[in-house]
Amino acid sequence: MNDPLFGGVDRVLGSSDDVPLRLALVVDDDEVSRMMLKSMLNANDYQVVEAENGEQGVEQFDRYQPDIVFMDVLMPVMDGLEATQQIKARLGNSFVPVIFLTALGDDETLGRCVSAGGDDFLSKPSTPAALRSKIIAVGRIQRLYKELRVLNDERQREAEVAEQVFNRVVAADNVAVVGLQTLMHPASTFSGDVLLTAYRPDGDLYVFLGDFTGHGLVASIGSLPLADTFRAMAGKGFSGSEILQQINNKLCHSLPTGMFLCGCLVWICSEENRISVWNGGMPDVWLLDTKRKQVKHHFPSIHPPMGIQAFQAEELVLDRFDVEAGDRVLISSDGVVEARNFRAEQFGDQRFERAIQQGLQNDDLFGSVKTSLELFCGVTEPADDISMVEIPCSIARSSLPPEGKSTSVGQTRLSQSTAWKWQLELTGSALNEADPVPMAIGQLQDMVGPSLPRQAIFTVLSELYVNALDHGVLGLESTLKSSAEGFSHYYDERESRLANLSDGFVCIKLSYSVGAEKCYLEMRIEDSGPGFNYVNWVDDPGDETSHSGRGILLVNTLCDSLRYYSVGNHVEAILSWARGTNDGETATGN
Amino acid sequence: MPIVHIPPEKGSSIVVINISGKFDFSTHKDFRETYIHHTQKGLDFKVDLSETEYMDSSALGMLLMLREYAEENEGKVWIHEPQKDVHKILQIANFDRFFEITQCGSKENE
Incomplete structure (x- = not known):
């Protein structure tokens, strides 16, 4: 063990070799105790600054930003408990351990020390071996804290990147659809749920709701090829099954095994009073008749999710259904029925269906389900993404009408x-x-x-x-x-x-x-x-x-x-x- | 331990993986540990979900990873006796296209 270079308090001067000495703050009104602790700390490569009471201790803390604090409990002017509270209040996210110097055995005092923010105890008077083991133990916690902070910062950065990518590329290009109502409540910064909307050149509308496995950056990997493929092909007027096939191929190539995309595609034909639905791994898609206030049809998941393996022809078949002007389609991710309240109960299929029935009666389908879900969950943050979309079956044509034709045409x-x-x-x-x-x-x-x-x-x-x-x-x-x-x-x-x-x-x-x-x-x-x-x-x-x-x-x-x-x-x-x-x-x- | 892994008995080529309680991302590492050390060819994996109460989409993903591993080693994977809620999740995802799902009694003597 090297002897300390000096017991001074200048951290820069202290680092005469490349290893900076660590700095300890000793707060104790008893000078003899301070001297003993200081010499032991010096022997463990610590520089030491001292304070005679809590108030001085807080001042010294502010001035020197020590790596560790040793705090007596009973002191004049300000005691160790108050000083510790003030010091901990300044720390925010960083971690500086405060070790109380106390005679062990007084359980009540120990409890108050912990409440004030103390991290550990050292018996007074202490032995070099006891001090050394405390320093090592606290050092471990400090390292963990630092690692956790680094990881947290990285995670935060990734979440921001994912969110930016998502907002720029995926969400921003969605088309405005009159009467379309959406609820997208992500569980983490970027949600695994993706909603895409695009018009075909003939004015038909495609709505795609997808749910990637995972959250955050992991879930955003697939959203780029998905959104690009969907928009490009919808814009060229490709059929629903061609789009699904292409998305599946892209995802099979780009997603690692174990990651996939549940999704449903709703194709609203603007002129033919007809919708076509494909459901691969999502909860039932509901077709609702708001005029007669009844459920018209369910489209259950009859296809596997995308990104697992190439589709067979029959897996690309869309289910077709005739609709009228007042009909609406309701699609949701599994986060809706699986949402939990503070008692960890699930919202469940029954509540969901009741809310739909109620919404039909009140002429406010979406509002009814949304309110019911919000009342149920209360302030409980969702564990999974919650997404719900209501689509009107009669949409205004977005594209130009066909040119006037001469009568000579068939x-x-x-x-x-x-x-x-x-x-x-x-x-x-x-x-x-x-x-x-x-x-x-x-x-x-x-x-x-x-x-x-x-x-x-x-x-x-x-x-x-x-x-x-x-x-x-x-x-x-x-x-x-x-x-x-x-x-x-x-x-x-x-x-x-x-x-x-x-x-x-x-x-x-x-x-x-x-x-x-x-x-x-x-x-x-x-x-x-x-x-x-x-x-x-x-x-x-x-x-x-x-x-x-x-x-x-x-x-x-x-x-x-x-x-x-x-x-x-x-x-x-x-x-x-x-x-x-x-x-x-x-x-x-x- | 939510995941119990029974290596093949003598004369058998079936690894049994039993998952009790929650089968979600928190079991990711333990689940992988159950199969990644079995490098011998032709091993089949029986994933026993009879005691699984809950399963999420990352668990579905983990099953696909096991399937890929097994197929690379000329083996196969089947799912045994999922409870009602878990079975529903498998059904919605149409995972019967990728895995055989067996109920009590069948496959026991293989």
């Missing part, structure tokens, strides 16, 4: 809603540089999905585009191609005219819509050319001689309808195909 189409439109116009030299057909196909594939009859659409678009460009904009005559020389001449000519092209345009417009049984794609192509006499061709499409070069016959066989407008520089082709399983619904309700 009558069956007029009742269909336009799911989305896409348009590309190429002008002048851009016509030489870009091929819009693959772009259009790529776009279609992204938005329609695998049920798209890609080959047929590619053929139709390519033929019509080439016609518009070659014969319309470039003014090439198809009759040139009637001989072998003509062919090569045609293509030489085409190349040179394209290279020198400075004006003219071709515009491609696609509109996609989904009907009860079929999907429709309308392809309109306009060009800046003079057009051609399509009337003859319409009257007698069998007359191949004049227009065979335009590949129109092939196009005509692939399409439901093919029409020319204006002077013949504007063509419209409509192609339909059966709705695939990818549209994600089979009618199981009703």
Whole structure:
């Protein structure tokens, strides 16, 4: 054991080697006791500051911020109990042990010392061995305190990061839905519960409520891929099951084993008075008739949660149900029925159902459940996240109505809603540089999905585009191609005219819509050319001689309808195909 | 000790894991300890939930981790005799797709 360098009180000077000496404060009115304790502390590598009474002790404490305090109980001016209370009150989160110097055996005094904030006792007079063991024991507690603080600070930082990520990326992008009511009560800073809302391009609404295993940063890991996938795909008009499949794939890749996402997706069709629900691991989804004040349907969890393994086709089926204007959907996380009061009783299914029935009678569904839950829980903080969402089944369309159509379009189409439109116009030299057909196909594939009859659409678009460009904009005559020389001449000519092209345009417009049984794609192509006499061709499409070069016959066989407008520089082709399983619904309700 | 772990008896390849009381994140470490040392191939795990009163979603996660471990070692996991409330949690999560759930009497002689 090294001898102390000196018994002074300057901590900086004390650290002549790299190990700073620790500082003890000894508060005792008896000088002999102080001297004895000081020499023993010095022998244990402590510097010592002294005080003669409690008041001085508090002053010395403020001035030197010691690492440990030894406190006599009975002293003039201010006793050790009062001084300890004052010192402990200043400490806040940090830990400085106060050890009372007292004759052991007086139980009442010991109790008062502990109440005042004392951490331990040292008998008076003390022995070096007793002092040393106290110092070691208290040092252990001090280290634990420090470790705990570091961990707590880290946890706090992580919670803040998680919350920021969540608020920025997940919650902020939700759409405002008139009549949508939400209650999101997190158990920790970031909740494992995630609510996402997005409109499809056709005005349908998707609402997704999910519940990740765990809380805090752990639970936020999956919320980013979830929110990104959900919004991107909803925005492109993907069907509910396509979105669920993609989310599941993403989560299977990104979540560690043992973490998964319970969730339910509610798809409100704005025009068809129909909802579709998918429930994987969440409590029942309720469909409620507020006009007749009754429960219309339950959608129980019939699918496994997401992020565990790839879904089978039947696991991606949405349950469909017809609805009326006053109908509402109520979804909740398990935190609602599992919420506990101060007696540790659960809110439970029965109370939940009673509150729903009451809400139907009072015309305040959400308010009734919320109030009932709040009254039940009182001030008890939730152990799990509590989330509840009420969704109106009749929603205002958010997107633009379909454009007015000319009457020449097949009558069956007029009742269909336009799911989305896409348009590309190429002008002048851009016509030489870009091929819009693959772009259009790529776009279609992204938005329609695998049920798209890609080959047929590619053929139709390519033929019509080439016609518009070659014969319309470039003014090439198809009759040139009637001989072998003509062919090569045609293509030489085409190349040179394209290279020198400075004006003219071709515009491609696609509109996609989904009907009860079929999907429709309308392809309109306009060009800046003079057009051609399509009337003859319409009257007698069998007359191949004049227009065979335009590949129109092939196009005509692939399409439901093919029409020319204006002077013949504007063509419209409509192609339909059966709705695939990818549209994600089979009618199981009703 | 809420988790009791019975290593396979002679001639058997079944590890029994019995969880009494609460099966939640607080049992995470103990639960993992029950299987992580069994490195021999072909061991099956019987998770006895007959004395489990409560189970949360992190417990579901722990079961999935056990399943992954068992499958990597060419074994399987089944859940034995969950009580009503616990069974309901397994049902809502449709965990019967991932685990066989046995009731009293069955599987005892395997």
